[in-house]
Amino acid sequence: MSRIPMQHRGKRPRFFSVNGMDELMSMVLELTAELWIIKKRLYLLERVAANKGVDLTPDIENYALSDQEVKELDSVRRQMIATVLRSLENEYSSLADIRDETLATGDHDKNARVRAA
Amino acid sequence: MIRNLSHEMYAPPSRDERTRQEFVASLRHHVLDDMAAGMRNRYAAYVEPAFMRAHNRLPVDGDEVHEAMLDDPYFGFYSSIRYNAQQMVFRSVIPIVDRHMDALKVKAQEIAQRAGGPEVGLELDSTLEIPKNVTNIDVHLSPGSYHTEYQADDVSAGAIYDNSINVFAFNQMGRDIDDIGHSFANYVRLAYPEFNPKAILDAGCTIGHNTLPWANTFPEADVTGIDIAPGLLRYAAARARSLGTRAHFHQMNCTQLDYPAASFDVVFSSMLLHELPLRDIRAFFREAFRVLKPGGLLLNMELPPNNKLEAYDRFYLDWDCFYNKEPYYKPFRDQDYAELCTAAGFDATRFIETVIPRYTYTAPEDFAAEVARGAQFDDRTGRFSAEIRWYGFGAWK
Numbered sequence: 001m002s003r004i005p006m007q008h009r010g011k012r013p014r015f016f017s018v019n020g021m022d023e024l025m026s027m028v029l030e031l032t033a034e035l036w037i038i039k040k041r042l043y044l045l046e047r048v049a050a051n052k053g054v055d056l057t058p059d060i061e062n063y064a065l066s067d068q069e070v071k072e073l074d075s076v077r078r079q080m081i082a083t084v085l086r087s088l089e090n091e092y093s094s095l096a097d098i099r100d101e102t103l104a105t106g107d108h109d110k111n112a113r114v115r116a117a
Numbered sequence: 118m119i120r121n122l123s124h125e126m127y128a129p130p131s132r133d134e135r136t137r138q139e140f141v142a143s144l145r146h147h148v149l150d151d152m153a154a155g156m157r158n159r160y161a162a163y164v165e166p167a168f169m170r171a172h173n174r175l176p177v178d179g180d181e182v183h184e185a186m187l188d189d190p191y192f193g194f195y196s197s198i199r200y201n202a203q204q205m206v207f208r209s210v211i212p213i214v215d216r217h218m219d220a221l222k223v224k225a226q227e228i229a230q231r232a233g234g235p236e237v238g239l240e241l242d243s244t245l246e247i248p249k250n251v252t253n254i255d256v257h258l259s260p261g262s263y264h265t266e267y268q269a270d271d272v273s274a275g276a277i278y279d280n281s282i283n284v285f286a287f288n289q290m291g292r293d294i295d296d297i298g299h300s301f302a303n304y305v306r307l308a309y310p311e312f313n314p315k316a317i318l319d320a321g322c323t324i325g326h327n328t329l330p331w332a333n334t335f336p337e338a339d340v341t342g343i344d345i346a347p348g349l350l351r352y353a354a355a356r357a358r359s360l361g362t363r364a365h366f367h368q369m370n371c372t373q374l375d376y377p378a379a380s381f382d383v384v385f386s387s388m389l390l391h392e393l394p395l396r397d398i399r400a401f402f403r404e405a406f407r408v409l410k411p412g413g414l415l416l417n418m419e420l421p422p423n424n425k426l427e428a429y430d431r432f433y434l435d436w437d438c439f440y441n442k443e444p445y446y447k448p449f450r451d452q453d454y455a456e457l458c459t460a461a462g463f464d465a466t467r468f469i470e471t472v473i474p475r476y477t478y479t480a481p482e483d484f485a486a487e488v489a490r491g492a493q494f495d496d497r498t499g500r501f502s503a504e505i506r507w508y509g510f511g512a513w514k
Contacts, residue, residue: 009255
């Protein structure tokens with residue numbers, strides 16, 4: 001159970017006039033991070049196996065997942081999707097946060113592309 | 118590219134977590150290096166000429182450049198990726214700190230009670246009101262800002278700060294992200310060799326990363342770090358003890374220093390001022406003047422003032438004000454820094470400023486040469502890159 005929030009309070013800045021483009025950029029970047037993590041791990045896996053003199057490819061092709069393993073993978077996959085789409089979760093979470101931030105700083109920055117809530 | 122911090126309070130990532138951090142660090146590097154250069158080229162090739170055609174003159178300040186850049190698609194991509202990279206820094210660190218939250222608390226307490234080792238003081242003040250500019254904004258997108266505690270005796274805020282800067286800096290701010298402290302302590306040592314400070318205050322010290330280098334450089338001195346947030350200071354004390362450096366940490370607001378007049382030879386701050394409302398900067402400077410001994414030094418490491426930069430560079434460094442939840446950035450950087458000092462009581466003739474390379478990345482003779490050369494402003498000043506030059510200013514009392 002995580003206690004520390006993963007998203008800042010208040011509005012996110014918007015850099016594109018097309019609706020949804022800002023979120024799309026976030027999703028692409030999270031996706032790329034996920035991809036890199038896998039790439040690196042597979043890279044390490046191949047090298048570790050090769051160092052032990054093992055060619056893993058045939059066994060990977062033929063592996064039969066147990067029910068437990070299927071469940072685990074389902075959970076990890078759902079988590080990955082949530083991570084990639086996280087930017088869609090939080091923008092409208094709390095008007096109170098937006099109001100607090102405005103009170104602290106005075107007025108909105110006139111040059112920032114901040115959409116009205 | 119990302120190393121383990123060398124002290125015991127470090128929250129070690131798993132393999133995959135470290136890999137995510139590397140991705141984020143690379144993304145930041147790409148934005149701040151490649152895309153920054155690309156955006157500058159776009160400005161020179163398209164935006165500035167278009168402005169010239171429309172107005173028959175060049176932009177005079179950062180606001181005019183900013184306005185013009187808003188219509189350039191590249192600005193949107195630079196900004197979007199930079200904003201996302203900042204968020205991803207915290208997301209690559211927070212789950213690790215969250216997992217280690219209880220262990221870090223226990224570790225800090227164990228280090229504090231340990232026999233032997235340097236004396237590190239920690240004085241907290243639960244009656245201190247945390248200012249609204251900290252509580253109401255997640256400064257530089259940091260979830261929970263500086264002050265949030267998730268349990269009694271929590272050190273999470275310190276751990277988030279330390280580990281996130283480690284990713285943010287991609288090995289460019291020193292082994293334990295303390296290059297700024299080393300750079301300015303050694304600047305003082307080299308530029309003012311007769312000066313032998315005995316009492317040094319680091320205001321807004323967070324986790325003490327730029328506080329301890331003063332103790333390393335002036336081992337006879339008593340070094341104190343102050344900040345408003347208890348979690349940062351608990352972490353700072355444990356970190357200092359683990360690194361074997363004597364220091365004292367005190368929960369205090371720099372605008373109301375709980376010290377008698379003439380207590381310190383040096384009042385230092387690093388990346389503090391741009392997070393304060395202007396009235397608080399002025400109050401801090403008045404307090405600094407009061408607590409400095411005659412002949413003492415106020416020295417602030419900060420971003421350079423807009424009045425020393427070309428219009429495009431002003432825009433470039435102003436970015437955080439608009440898009441990185443740093444609303445006090447530009448109001449500070451638009452000031453005349455000398456006037457901030459004289460308004461607090463310092464003499465105009467005693468104002469100093471400097472631009473120096475990173476001490477822990479530069480050969481000692483080259484560092485000494487740049488110190489001797491004095492402040493030179495160009496697009497490396499304050500811009501985060503492998504070529505970065507740190508700017509500092511202040512005044513002698």
